Amino acid sequence: MRVGEKHSAIEFQLAEERYASLGVDVSKAMQILATIPVSLHCWQGDDVAGFESGTKEIGGGLAVTGCYPGRARTPQELREDIDQAMSLIPGRHRLNLHAFYGEFAGRAVDRNEIDVEHFQNWIAWAKERRIGLDFNPTCFAHPKAASGFTLAHADKGIRTFWIEHCRRSREIGAAFGRALGTPCVTNVWVPDGFKDTPADRMAPRERLAASLDEVFKKTLSDQDNLDAVEPKLFGIGVESCTVGSAEFYLGYCITRKKLLCLDAGHFHPTESISDKISSVLLYVPQILLHVSRGVRWDSDHVVTLDDDLRSIAREIIACGAMSRVHIGLDYFDASINRVAAWVIGTRNMLRSLLIALLEPPAIRAAEIAGDTTARLCLQEEAKGHPFGAVWNAYCEFHSTPVGEAWLESVRRYEKKIVR
Ligand code: RNT
Ligand code: ZN
Numbered sequence: 001m002r003v004g005e006k007h008s009a010i011e012f013q014l015a016e017e018r019y020a021s022l023g024v025d026v027s028k029a030m031q032i033l034a035t036i037p038v039s040l041h042c043w044q045g046d047d048v049a050g051f052e053s054g055t056k057e058i059g060g061g062l063a064v065t066g067c068y069p070g071r072a073r074t075p076q077e078l079r080e081d082i083d084q085a086m087s088l089i090p091g092r093h094r095l096n097l098h099a100f101y102g103e104f105a106g107r108a109v110d111r112n113e114i115d116v117e118h119f120q121n122w123i124a125w126a127k128e129r130r131i132g133l134d135f136n137p138t139c140f141a142h143p144k145a146a147s148g149f150t151l152a153h154a155d156k157g158i159r160t161f162w163i164e165h166c167r168r169s170r171e172i173g174a175a176f177g178r179a180l181g182t183p184c185v186t187n188v189w190v191p192d193g194f195k196d197t198p199a200d201r202m203a204p205r206e207r208l209a210a211s212l213d214e215v216f217k218k219t220l221s222d223q224d225n226l227d228a229v230e231p232k233l234f235g236i237g238v239e240s241c242t243v244g245s246a247e248f249y250l251g252y253c254i255t256r257k258k259l260l261c262l263d264a265g266h267f268h269p270t271e272s273i274s275d276k277i278s279s280v281l282l283y284v285p286q287i288l289l290h291v292s293r294g295v296r297w298d299s300d301h302v303v304t305l306d307d308d309l310r311s312i313a314r315e316i317i318a319c320g321a322m323s324r325v326h327i328g329l330d331y332f333d334a335s336i337n338r339v340a341a342w343v344i345g346t347r348n349m350l351r352s353l354l355i356a357l358l359e360p361p362a363i364r365a366a367e368i369a370g371d372t373t374a375r376l377c378l379q380e381e382a383k384g385h386p387f388g389a390v391w392n393a394y395c396e397f398h399s400t401p402v403g404e405a406w407l408e409s410v411r412r413y414e415k416k417i418v419r
Contacts (some may be wrong), residue, residue, distance in 0.1 A: 015389035022360040029357035039094040039134045039328040045081045046072045047334045050100030060140030060191030061235020068336025070419045088406040090398035096134040112164040115174035115303035116175040132182035137169035139190045151211035152192040152204040152243045166215040177224030189230040193238035203248040204243045230261035252283045263290035265298035274311035300331040303345035313352035340410045
């Protein structure tokens, strides 16, 4: 045992004793954390570019900024980058794919022609690593989405095109679920909305609901595929009205029994999705989270260990909703090393869950006793508890680097790939 190791072992032992005195079982917290998968979003690795032939504007109100070198250009490169990121994140996680990350062998396969055959390498990759896959139809970065409308488009032909794309996407999702033995969450997000004040908000919303009903017509087994839909407040160029708003999709999910996707950047900047989890879970079977960090707007910054993230994680744990909340990440930063961006965000997501699992039961007890003074005192004192030592032990236990040691590994990898 080296000096550093000895040190961390002592730190962990002291932390365990401190938590035990607060009625918290550290090993139980670590065991529970190991059962919670986080779905890493493939699109952080290549600035949401995908692998279709020809370059196109991302559109859809999305924007990626930064020109850090090393963007993955091929499926092989992207898989290697994800492998590298996953090796630095404790636990077994999932991968979230977008439809335009299929492997089309240079052929022009349009979105309404995608099939599971285009994802065979991804399935084999996931199978080998014993991880699950999640999926998303890609309803942007395409000439038929250039007007800003897809499933809610006034033109029937365009709607039909996107309905077919989304239908095929959930079939692909179901094939993932069957192949990997874990249901795929297939999330539909469409950019549809207005730059300026619409004259008619009702008709596009009626069209979106009708198109979604078409998409979901075929019953698929919940064992294979789970359908989610994602509301949004606004996007660049879609400032005045988003067809798929929060109310639109909440109603849709309640009546159609679908999963509601809550993206942390899709609400008013002072609104947090943490407060929505308990409300939504009363009426909707399950939730998908797109954990992100908006800075002044839906900027999709790398997730940091801020109050917002900690509240999100706390609500999942405090509601006992680990099996009903699917955690996915959704940010894209091209201004820093992309592998590091995955590692930082995912480790923070896990760290925030660990902090939530280590919450002293006295906080809830104080509330039950009506002692709100004690509740606030204990909540604040909990911020100084030694969760860092537990996190380090957790990383060590899962054979991943402790503390910032992982950065060295990313640096070495960066030198090796020099793209
Ligand atoms: C867009 C949504 C959506 C996308 C991804 C790429 O605002 O958040 O989830 O970020 O599908
Ligand atoms: Zn999202």
